[in-house]
């Protein structure tokens with residue numbers, strides 16, 4: 001019987017392809033290994049998904065595998081089968097999914113490899129990645145006999161104990177004979193030494209002294225005990241998943257650290273996912289303080305070579321903890337025991353292009369399949385997670401109080417923008433109460449954060465004569481005026497930018513006015529009104545990851561008095577001396593055309609409020625709104641997350657949206673409006689005529705124009721499938737997706753399973 005094998009090639013086609021395995025290669029073709037195969041007229045690198053004995057179907061001649069590239073599979077079996085399941089769940093081509101999981105070098109262009117004479121046995125070039133090794137010394141937990149140590153050995157040990165691990169070369173700068181001292185300490189079991197490559201990453205730039213784990217409070221201990229109990233079961237084909245629900249500052253991170261320690265103690269590895277790794281260096285520092293520098297921090301600032309070196313270290317088990325944003329779900333952690341998702345409610349866990357996966361959902365799936373433990377943590381859990389708790393699929397762990405006893409939750413008041421007017425600046429969004437509160441905060445030498453989720457100077461350019469609003473030519477949205485670089489109009493969707501015209505494009509009247517308030521104008525207005533205050537701004541226009549962190553660091557250091565910004569200000573962890581948080585326009589977030597608007601707005605309000613008064617001084621939050629009665633504002637005011645969740649769940653149940661139903665969204669777009677509309681119609685028809693569609697087990701909504709009806713010149717339509725039953729939805733989605741190959745090539749169709757952005 002010949003040996004066949006299924007190979008995924010890096011092309012956007014849903015299926016894998018069959019090849020024949022020549023007898024000479026039979027022993028070395030294994031799932032997860034890369035092979036060289038002929039595909040069309042080219043040779044490409046593919047990944048073996050499975051092998052089987054059997055004959056090719058009648059009349060089909062399978063091509064043979066040309067070469068096996070890896071002596072060992074590049075992907076561990078656990079990860080490979082997870083990727084296949086992900087691909088199937090999201091209707092995503094397996095080749096595309098594999099691209100997410102393999103660093104570029106691992107799926108490198110075959111011709112480049114051949115040119116370098118690197119095939120087969122490509123891994124040889126990988127070994128060159130990285131540089132020289134250096135020697136480190138770190139203290140052990142052993143205690144010395146009194147009086148054994150004298151002179152430099154005693155000083156070196158004292159330094160190591162206060163700093164944690166240090167390169168021996170650095171010790172030599174301080175102590176002439178550090179090497180001998182380290183040798184002696186090592187022989188006494190007081191120090192261990194290790195040679196390895198130094199991390200070359202900004203996250204590892206400064207040494208991080210080891211910390212002493214604090215004594216856990218009662219709630220933390222209870223949570224730790226439950227997780228510990230679950231970790232004991234991980235070898236035994238058991239898995240467990242938790243929702244760690246604790247207010248900001250309640251000590252969730254400390255619980256994560258204990259969980260990881262428990263996982264490592266069992267010889268297993270962990271994945272930690274955070275919303276935005278660039279904004280969380282403090283978190284990484286806490287991990288280093290506890291576990292040393294053997295962490296893989298996966299972030300977009302890594303060079304390809306560094307990323308690959310990290311990947312290898314994780315793959316081989318040299319590093320057991322991988323921290324990163326959503327893509328860390330693909331880390332090839334060996335012997336996976338734990339997956340943590342911090343701020344699990346955060347929207348960034350959903351990938352919105354290419355393979356549209358949700359990293360939180362996939363964390364639960366991967367942990368379950370690997371019989372590992374999953375912990376989702378949040379101060380404002382998603383309704384999905386709360387629903388899973390109610391279904392008994394997640395175990396809730398509560399941390400009800402802030403860990404620092406003195407730190408209390410801030411007092412939240414609302415400012416009704418319909419009744420309360422502008423302060424001295426004359427701008428309606430800088431109300432009199434907000435102005436006064438800022439004065440008080442600055443006079444006390446404390447810091448303030450002003451949150452406004454609109455970038456730019458003015459959100460719209462309006463003709464005062466005919467009322468026409470300047471809109472983007474390619475997208476159906478208003479252009480934002482930006483003061484920077486001499487004043488330009490910009491589209492926040494397609495990034496088009498152009499000069500402000502002298503007259504209205506409709507009526508030709510030279511009467512264009514800037515309307516509304518963006519962060520750029522807010523910064524300027526505050527700086528003018530409070531000339532002695534140091535005002536800074538944090539939004540996408542001034543800062544990407546690294547710069548954002550620099551601004552937050554200045555804020556922590558007290559070099560900024562008022563920080564103005566978008567969502568980015570809601571994240572940076574502990575901002576020290578902040579006692580006032582102003583939400584300039586809560587309605588902007590709460591009134592979006594999306595069934596999750598209220599949930600998201602609420603999370604935002606609670607998160608931004610959580611920046612106030614984290615230490616000993618009480619904080620104050622002012623929420624400005626035209627509708628102070630709306631539930632999201634009312635519950636945020638009382639810090640009552642549980643009551644909000646209760647209320648919102650009841651609302652969702654009533655309208656039948658997730659988590660009480662499941663959705664699949666087909667996004668259809670084309671340059672021609674009619675072509676796009678027709679294609680959406682074809683998709684909808686296929687869904688409606690599927691058995692599940694006909695029996696109405698699956699509802700088919702649309703086709704309808706998308707809320708943003710035109711983007712980058714393309715007209716957008718949507719077809720939404722909704723059902724209570726997951727299998728039925730899947731079947732109808734498959735039926736509709738089967739129509740895609742028949743559709744006009746000018747049309748782009750994307751399937752979004754469990755969509756988040758509506």
Ligand code: ADP
Nearest residue numbers: 214215216217248249250251252253254403404
């Ligand atoms: P969260 O992750 O829930 O926002 P953190 O873990 O960051 O909370 O804890 C908030 C603060 O309280 C941190 O400064 C942390 O070091 C401290 N902390 C946490 N747990 C304890 C504890 N058991 N005893 C003393 N301090 C603690």
Ligand code: ZN
Nearest residue numbers: 472475491494
């Ligand atoms: Zn545009």
